[in-house]
Amino acid sequence: xxxxxxxxxxxxxxxxxxxxxxxxxxxxxxxxxxxxxxxxxxxxxxxxxxxxxxxxxxxxxxxxxxxxxxxxxxxxxxxxxxxxxxxxxxxxxxxxxxxxxxxxxxxxxxxxxxxxxxxxxxxxxxxxxxxxxxxxxxxxxxxxxxxxxxxxxxxxxxxxxxxxxxxxxxxxxxxxxxxxxxxxxxxxxxxxxxxxxxxxxxxxxxxxxxxxxxxxxxxxxxxxxxxxxxxxxxxxxxxxxxxxxxxxxxxxxxxxxxxxxxxxxxxxxxxxxxxxxxxxxxxxxxxxxxxxxxxxxxxxxxxxxxxxxxxxxxxx
Amino acid sequence: xxxxxxxxxxxxxxxxxxxxxxxxxxxxxxxxxxxxxxxxxxxxxxxxxxxxxxxxxxxxxxxxxxxxxxxxxxxxxxxxxxxxxxxxxxxxxxxxxxxxxxxxxxxxxxxxxxxxxxxxxxxxxxxxxxxxxxxxxxxxxxxxxxxxxxxxxxxxxxxxxxxxxxxxxxxxxxxxxxxxxxxxxxxxxxxxxxxxxxxxxxxxxxxxxxxxxxxxxxxxxxxxxxxxxxxxxxxxxxxxxxxxxxxxxxxxxxxxxxxxxxxxxxxxxxxxxxxxxxxxxxxxxxxxxxxxxxxxxxxxxxxxxxxxxxxxxxxxxxxxxxxxxxxxxxxxxxxxxxxxxxxxxxxxxxxxxxxxxxxxxxxxxxxxxxxxxxxxxxxxxxxxxxxxxxxxxxxxxxxxxxxxxxxxxxxxxxxxxxxxxxxxxxxxxxxxxxxxxxxxxxxxxxxxxxxxxxxxxxxxxxxxxxxxxxxxxxxxxxxxxxxxxxxxxxxxxxxxxxxxxxxxxxxxxxxxxxxxxxxxxxxxxxxxxxxxxxxxxxxxxxxxxxxxxxxxxxxxxxxxxxxxxxxxxxxxxxxxxxxxxxxxxxxxxxxxxxxxxxxxxxxxxxxxxxxxxxxxxxxxxxxxxxxxxxxxxxxxxx
Numbered sequence: 001x002x003x004x005x006x007x008x009x010x011x012x013x014x015x016x017x018x019x020x021x022x023x024x025x026x027x028x029x030x031x032x033x034x035x036x037x038x039x040x041x042x043x044x045x046x047x048x049x050x051x052x053x054x055x056x057x058x059x060x061x062x063x064x065x066x067x068x069x070x071x072x073x074x075x076x077x078x079x080x081x082x083x084x085x086x087x088x089x090x091x092x093x094x095x096x097x098x099x100x101x102x103x104x105x106x107x108x109x110x111x112x113x114x115x116x117x118x119x120x121x122x123x124x125x126x127x128x129x130x131x132x133x134x135x136x137x138x139x140x141x142x143x144x145x146x147x148x149x150x151x152x153x154x155x156x157x158x159x160x161x162x163x164x165x166x167x168x169x170x171x172x173x174x175x176x177x178x179x180x181x182x183x184x185x186x187x188x189x190x191x192x193x194x195x196x197x198x199x200x201x202x203x204x205x206x207x208x209x210x211x212x213x214x215x216x217x218x219x220x221x222x223x224x225x226x227x228x229x230x231x232x233x234x235x236x237x238x239x240x241x242x243x244x245x246x247x248x249x250x251x252x253x254x255x256x257x258x259x260x261x262x263x264x265x266x267x268x269x270x271x272x273x274x275x276x277x278x279x280x281x282x283x284x285x286x287x288x289x290x291x292x293x294x295x296x297x298x299x300x301x302x303x304x305x306x307x308x309x310x311x312x313x314x315x316x
Numbered sequence: 317x318x319x320x321x322x323x324x325x326x327x328x329x330x331x332x333x334x335x336x337x338x339x340x341x342x343x344x345x346x347x348x349x350x351x352x353x354x355x356x357x358x359x360x361x362x363x364x365x366x367x368x369x370x371x372x373x374x375x376x377x378x379x380x381x382x383x384x385x386x387x388x389x390x391x392x393x394x395x396x397x398x399x400x401x402x403x404x405x406x407x408x409x410x411x412x413x414x415x416x417x418x419x420x421x422x423x424x425x426x427x428x429x430x431x432x433x434x435x436x437x438x439x440x441x442x443x444x445x446x447x448x449x450x451x452x453x454x455x456x457x458x459x460x461x462x463x464x465x466x467x468x469x470x471x472x473x474x475x476x477x478x479x480x481x482x483x484x485x486x487x488x489x490x491x492x493x494x495x496x497x498x499x500x501x502x503x504x505x506x507x508x509x510x511x512x513x514x515x516x517x518x519x520x521x522x523x524x525x526x527x528x529x530x531x532x533x534x535x536x537x538x539x540x541x542x543x544x545x546x547x548x549x550x551x552x553x554x555x556x557x558x559x560x561x562x563x564x565x566x567x568x569x570x571x572x573x574x575x576x577x578x579x580x581x582x583x584x585x586x587x588x589x590x591x592x593x594x595x596x597x598x599x600x601x602x603x604x605x606x607x608x609x610x611x612x613x614x615x616x617x618x619x620x621x622x623x624x625x626x627x628x629x630x631x632x633x634x635x636x637x638x639x640x641x642x643x644x645x646x647x648x649x650x651x652x653x654x655x656x657x658x659x660x661x662x663x664x665x666x667x668x669x670x671x672x673x674x675x676x677x678x679x680x681x682x683x684x685x686x687x688x689x690x691x692x693x694x695x696x697x698x699x700x701x702x703x704x705x706x707x708x709x710x711x712x713x714x715x716x717x718x719x720x721x722x723x724x725x726x727x728x729x730x731x732x733x734x735x736x737x738x739x740x741x742x743x744x745x746x747x748x749x750x751x752x753x754x755x756x757x758x759x760x761x762x763x764x765x766x767x768x769x770x771x772x773x774x775x776x777x778x779x780x781x782x783x784x785x786x787x788x789x790x791x792x793x794x795x796x797x798x799x800x801x802x803x804x805x806x807x808x809x810x811x812x813x814x815x816x817x818x819x820x821x822x823x824x825x826x827x828x829x830x831x832x833x834x835x836x837x838x839x840x841x842x843x844x845x846x847x848x849x850x851x852x853x854x855x856x857x858x859x860x861x862x863x864x865x866x867x868x869x870x871x872x873x874x875x876x877x878x879x880x881x882x883x884x885x886x887x888x889x890x891x892x893x894x895x896x897x898x899x900x901x902x903x904x905x906x907x908x909x910x911x912x913x914x915x916x917x918x919x920x921x922x923x924x925x926x927x928x929x930x931x932x933x934x935x936x937x938x939x940x941x942x943x944x945x946x947x948x949x950x951x952x953x954x
Contacts, residue, residue: 026796033932039626043498054783055777055778055779055780055782055783056777057776058627058777059785060568060623060764070785071785071787071796071797073785074783075783076777076782076783076784076785077783077784077785077786077787078623078626078785078786079786079787079788079789080622080649081646081648081649081788082621082789083643084615084616084645084646086616086619086621086624087611087615087616087617087618087619087622087623088619088620088623088624090609090611090616090619090620091581091583091609091619091620091621091623091624091625091626091627091631092623092624092626093623093630094607094620094623094624094703094779095580095581095607095623095624095627095629095631096583096624096627096628096777096778098778099627099777101779108615116613116616117612117614117616117619119612120611120612120616153456214548229399244934280392291609293609294607295602295605295606298604298605298742301744303575303578303604303605303747304742304744304747306575306600306603306604307572307575307604307742308742310572310575310600311562311572311739311740311742314562314563314564314568314572315560315561315562315739316367316370316371316558316560316561316562316563316736
């Protein structure tokens with residue numbers, strides 16, 4: 001595979017600089033007030049700040065409102081099938097470790113139909129940013145309960161309210177072997193969202209970020225408290241996590257938590273008294289699948305010679 | 317050692333009487349098999365015997381006899397595990413008819429084969445006889461019952477004290493009988509002992525030298541026992557091999573073919589009988605800079621291969637029927653978004669979990685029509701083990717040129733069959749190309765379909781100025797999501813047109829036999845050898861029969877209608893299910909036909925009949941010959 005890597009080094013000695021316009025695609029078609037707009041803005045800011053070359057950046061998504069996001073960027077995009085963004089991203093990164101890979105999933109994508117891939121992608125710990133845009137509902141298909149819909153909250157498929165306690169994606173990810181970065185943020189706090197995305201992008205490994213996000217059509221009430229009452233939120237802060245000094249004036253509840261403390265992270269994730277935003281866990285030393293599987297490039301002559309050797313094993 | 321040659325119904329010959337002269341049976345072909353419980357190494361014995369025979373100038377086809385379980389209960393008729401070897405003077409293209417010589421490690425495995433009708437009426441049987449005097453009376457009872465059941469078939473049964481002989485060489489006879497048996501066969505078929513020694517050492521190269529040496533001694537013990545006790549030898553005529561040959565099974569050929577095709581990533585999830593492709597890749601792929609990714613499930617394996625293909629050289633995924641079903645949605649995406657992908661389906665018996673280790677050709681229609689929506693793509697079926705190698709090169713080229721999915725339909729017969737073939741000449745051009753990373757010309761679009769051909773140039777991440785979002789939604793040339801009627805009509809046409817263009821580049825298939833006559837037998841996949849052998853025999857009986865074998869099933873090879881028009885009757889022969897025309901309730905209208913037959917009828921408007929069976933084993937030439945005779949006499953009677 002890896003003639004590609006040498007071919008693809010446009011970054012080296014690259015004098016270009018990119019501004020917001022270089023990353024902007026067509027006008028989004030999400031509903032007014034949809035949290036996806038904030039995420040798109042934060043992502044574009046991040047791309048500018050980090051100066052990621054558009055041609056070497058790929059956004060992979062599944063199906064759902066949030067999965068349209070790649071269409072509104074001017075990078076490479078892969079808008080695939082429901083629940084399967086992670087395997088596609090795995091294939092891209094495995095074959096092309098030189099590419100910057102972002103994965104955009106909704107709660108149906110990540111925690112329901114594609115849940116198996118979520119577990120394994122976390123364990124592979126490949127260097128990519130995985131965004132779970134969690135609005136607690138199936139929006140595009142018009143209001144069906146998702147695994148993260150709070151118990152008792154009605155939808156078209158469970159009109160008497162969701163039968164079961166909501167799945168907690170942060171808690172679940174923290175339980176997976178070899179998880180290396182787990183964070184939670186909210187789209188209605190743009191500074192926190194941006195800082196979290198930046199921390200995720202800079203982490204080498206599988207950076208899982210759950211973005212709490214309003215669906216103005218179907219789940220607006222669920223996020224009302226978090227949006228209107230800063231006291232409902234607790235910021236998890238640390239020098240190795242996310243700290244946005246300006247926010248501490250608005251959000252009185254802050255908690256210092258060392259992201260290397262996995263047990264502490266799991267305890268925090270289990271609590272439901274407040275909405276906790278920040279980096280729960282981060283460990284850059286976890287094994288990365290693409291490093292383990294890295295292979296050197298072979299010339300055609302070498303390959304032909306090796307193939308002759310292999311054929312020789314079968315010679316009559 | 318006691319002389320234990322006991323032909324059925326004859327008293328044991330007293331030691332002092334000189335043995336009769338050795339009868340040498342000269343033949344141009346012969347089928348033998350070695351059956352045991354799982355784990356006793358009969359397969360290894362058969363493979364080494366096959367390799368040695370190939371090197372000595374015999375045509376060879378070996379096929380594994382595999383139970384579905386790793387280690388089913390010992391001494392059970394359903395648990396027979398082993399290897400079947402057909403030797404010939406010239407190239408052998410299939411596993412042949414009934415077995416003429418069997419070596420059995422116990423009478424129950426043998427009974428299993430007997431009950432399946434696998435053995436020829438006058439077959440010679442060499443059987444381990446320590447069960448006859450086993451301490452457990454139940455086992456002794458089973459022994460006598462089994463032998464009584466088989467007695468009427470006219471087999472010639474020769475008891476061999478395998479356990480006793482092996483114990484003189486090793487402590488655990490169970491792990492040594494296979495090489496002892498190889499020794500027996502070595503003497504019977506006059507195999508070059510030096511060549512056998514070499515092959516044994518090679519087979520045990522991963523074990524210690526002591527192990528290899530012990531196995532060579534076991535071989536010698538078997539050879540010596542046969543020489544001292546048997547009264548027959550079999551000489552299968554040979555043809556000198558004058559060009560370099562290789563011998564392997566179809567799954568090894570697929571693995572090597574994938575490497576030769578320059579593929580660099582394979583993603584799979586374990587599934588029988590496809591998995592051994594990944595075993596061979598696991599051994600060697602990294603040496604070539606390749607990655608074998610064992611995904612968390614079949615769906616992910618397709619996704620990883622698609623992601624890799626999208627970002628670089630064509631990747632492939634390997635599966636069997638149940639896995640193909642799971643990959644369906646992803647294949648639809650690859651077809652819609654025009655991402656090249658090669659999918660290898662090593663077919664087994666279905667539906668559902670079906671017959672995991674047994675051959676069937678039942679995935680054709682699922683492979684062709686499995687994806688909801690209109691999803692045109694390519695299907696190729698290799699017909700020989702050599703073609704399993706070549707098909708990977710062809711599949712990669714087509715997948716990239718046509719930006720589509722290529723499904724390669726192999727099957728369990730090819731997967732586990734071994735056959736010598738001409739050593740492939742590697743063309744470096746297969747390997748050389750790397751994905752384009754140059755800037756995309758200004759204004760070039762990701763789906764710039766040539767309106768005549770539907771072909772377009774693929775843009776790969778990393779190419780400056782090529783940024784776009786690929787999507788499984790309906791899209792236009794710019795990959796923008798567009799739902800309008802004209803765009804969907806146009807893009808559907810472009811995706812479909814590619815198949816017509818590919819077909820225009822294919823050569824019409826060649827008829828085996830006269831180009832006209834009463835009956836044309838049409839086949840696909842691994843049945844080629846058996847069909848052609850049957851048809852050749854039928855012709856030698858004076859019947860007017862030819863055959864045609866298809867590799868491309870989507871698009872179909874060109875010129876079929878013209879070929880069919882020169883025959884009175886067309887009939888497919890396939891290993892899948894079809895109703896018999898005279899079955900209760902079955903009419904011309906509701907008869908469910910063989911899968912290729914269904915397809916050919918739809919595509920050519922010719923009344924293509926079929927003869928199909930699902931025996932869980934390869935078709936025997938004689939079964940096909942009988943079908944040909946009966947269909948011709950039916951036609952004659954009408």
